Amino acid sequence: xxxxxxxxxxxxxxxxxxxxxxxxxxxxxxxxxxxxxxxxxxxxxxxxxxxxxxxxxxxxxxxxxxxxxxxxxxxxxxxxxxxxxxxxxxxxxxxxxxxxxxxxxxxxxxxxxxxxxxxxxxxxxxxxxxxxxxxxxxxxxxxxxxxxxxxxxxxxxxxxxxxxxxxxxxxxxxxxxxxxxxxxxxxxxxxxxxxxxxxxxxxxxxxxxxxxxxxxxxxxxxxxxxxxxxxxxxxxxxxxxxxxxxxxxxxxxxxxxxxxxxxxxxxxxxxxxxxxxxxxxxxxxxxxxxxxxxxxxxxxxxxxxxxxxxxxxxxxxxxxxxxxxxxxxxxxxxxxxxxxxxxxxxxxxxxx
Numbered sequence: 001x002x003x004x005x006x007x008x009x010x011x012x013x014x015x016x017x018x019x020x021x022x023x024x025x026x027x028x029x030x031x032x033x034x035x036x037x038x039x040x041x042x043x044x045x046x047x048x049x050x051x052x053x054x055x056x057x058x059x060x061x062x063x064x065x066x067x068x069x070x071x072x073x074x075x076x077x078x079x080x081x082x083x084x085x086x087x088x089x090x091x092x093x094x095x096x097x098x099x100x101x102x103x104x105x106x107x108x109x110x111x112x113x114x115x116x117x118x119x120x121x122x123x124x125x126x127x128x129x130x131x132x133x134x135x136x137x138x139x140x141x142x143x144x145x146x147x148x149x150x151x152x153x154x155x156x157x158x159x160x161x162x163x164x165x166x167x168x169x170x171x172x173x174x175x176x177x178x179x180x181x182x183x184x185x186x187x188x189x190x191x192x193x194x195x196x197x198x199x200x201x202x203x204x205x206x207x208x209x210x211x212x213x214x215x216x217x218x219x220x221x222x223x224x225x226x227x228x229x230x231x232x233x234x235x236x237x238x239x240x241x242x243x244x245x246x247x248x249x250x251x252x253x254x255x256x257x258x259x260x261x262x263x264x265x266x267x268x269x270x271x272x273x274x275x276x277x278x279x280x281x282x283x284x285x286x287x288x289x290x291x292x293x294x295x296x297x298x299x300x301x302x303x304x305x306x307x308x309x310x311x312x313x314x315x316x317x318x319x320x321x322x323x324x325x326x327x328x329x330x331x332x333x334x335x336x337x338x339x340x341x342x343x344x345x346x347x348x349x350x351x352x
Contacts, residue, residue: 001042001043001046005042006043009039009040009042009043010039012035012036012038012039013036013039013040013129013133015032015035015039016032016033016034016035016036016037016039016137017032017036017133017136017137018032019031019032019035020032020033020036020137020140020141021136021137021140023086024085024086024087025084025085025086026070026073026074026077026078026084026085026086027074027084029086029137029141030067030070030071030074032137033063033067033070033105033137033138034067036134036137037059037060037063037064037067040059040126040129040130040134041056041059041060043126043129044056044059044121044122044126044130046123046126047123051120051121052121052122052123054121055117055118055119055120055121055122056121058114058117058118059114059118059130062104062114062118063105065104066101066102066104066105067101069097069098069100069101069104070098070101070102072097073094073097073098073101074094076091076093076094076097077089077091077094080094086141086144086145087144087145089145089148090148095145095148095149095150096150096153098141098145099142099145099149099153099154099157102138102141102142103157105138106135106138106139106142106187107180107183107184107187108157108160108161108184108187108188108191109157109160109161109163109164109165109184109188110160110164112161112164112168112184115180115183115184116168116172116176116177116180116181118130119131119176119177119179119180120174120176120177120180122176124176124216124219124220124225125216125220127176127179127216128212128213128216128217131179131180131183131212131216132209132212132213135183135187135205135209136205139190139201139202139205142191142194143194143198143201143202146194146195146198146201147195149194149195151195154191154192154194154195155191155192155195155275155278157188157191158188158189158190158191158192158194158278158282159188159192159278159281159282159285160188161184161185161187161188161191162185162188162189162192162281162282162285162286162289163188163281163285163288164181164184164185165181165182165183165184165185165186165187165188165285165288165289166181166185166285166286166287166288166289166291167288168181168184169181169182169185169288169289169292170288170291170292172292173226173227173228174225174226174227175219175224175225175226175227175230175296176225178227178292178296179212179215179216181289181292182212182251182289182293183208183212185285185286185289186204186208188282189204189262189263189266189282190204190205190208192266192270192278192279192282193265193266193269193270196269196270196273197269199346200262200265200266200269203261203262203265203343204262204265204266207258207259207261207262207333207336208262210258210329210332210333211247211250211251211258211259211329211333212251213325213329214244214247214326214329214330214333215244215247215248215251217325217326217329218240218244218247218326221237221240221326222236222237222240227295227296227299228299230296230299230300230303231299231300231303233300234300234301240326241300241301242301243330243334244300244330245297245300245301246330246334247330247333247334248293248296248297248300249293249297250333250334251293251333252286252289252290252293252294253286253290254290255337256337257333257334257337258332258333258334258335258336258337259333260337261336261337261340261343263282263283263286264340265340265344266279266282267279267282267283270282
């Protein structure tokens with residue numbers, strides 16, 4: 001793609017998200033989401049192979065459906081209540097439609113069916129944008145209306161997302177589909193805290209973005225898109241293979257790694273709200289996700305592919321430009337747990 005066109009698309013992505021962040025009017029928020037969608041579509045279709053075109057069309061149809069539902073909801077709410085403010089969404093029917101439309105945009109279960117198929121047809125860079133940056137704008141809108149959503153609706157979406165994210169990834173061998181189901185499961189954890197302590201959701205989102213970014217950068221550096229291709233990582237970059245095994249376990253939420261922190265706080269908050277069944281289900285469903293994370297770790301660290309090539313190994317070459325962002329995200333993804341009390345205190349102070 002032409003560098004000027006690429007710069008325009010990335011600028012439009014930032015502009016669309018910024019407009020949604022700064023808006024208190026439903027039409028402005030809808031406009032930001034549409035700019036976001038239209039900016040990423042050329043990035044998705046830039047390689048011009050059938051899978052990319054199919055993924056682009058699926059993504060466009062899903063996002064157009066969600067945007068239409070949001071526009072219909074905003075118009076209906078203005079007709080019923082006489083105002084367009086995002087935080088004044090008090091009528092039950094528009095509120096439910098908005099929650100489902102935002103869930104469709106983010107890939108929450110049961111509106112998740114498009115996400116694994118779309119992600120499988122994209123390049124690793126575009127897939128990283130889809131799973132991280134594209135979650136920000138819908139999540140901020142969900143954050144703004146979270147105090148008015150019925151607890152049963154949001155906890156049902158959260159539990160279903162964690163269960164589907166775990167079950168769906170069990171029989172997958174494609175890394176991009178695995179990370180799509182991982183995204184669905186993590187979105188479920190964020191939704192579980194959205195009603196009772198929204199700042200925990202933002203903390204979980206930032207942690208998830210760091211961990212997913214490090215995994216995608218590792219896959220791009222190793223040119224790996226399948227689980228069995230991770231077996232060649234040890235001969236290409238032994239240090240990277242060892243470090244990213246830790247990052248994958250952090251994504252699974254194992255202590256003493258960073259990924260344990262948001263799950264710990266969310267379970268603690270749900271328990272304080274006298275909801276023992278929901279955190280129990282979430283914790284048990286996370287074991288399903290942990291199974292396919294351990295499959296990735298097994299291929300990455302305990303399996304070595306047949307190698308009879310005597311040429312210079314990849315780790316002897318000049319380091320790539322991705323090493324600095326990769327090292328930064330890996331450090332954040334694995335070593336932030338000691339700062340957990342500080343982050344919890346900041347979240348409580350913000351909520352109060």
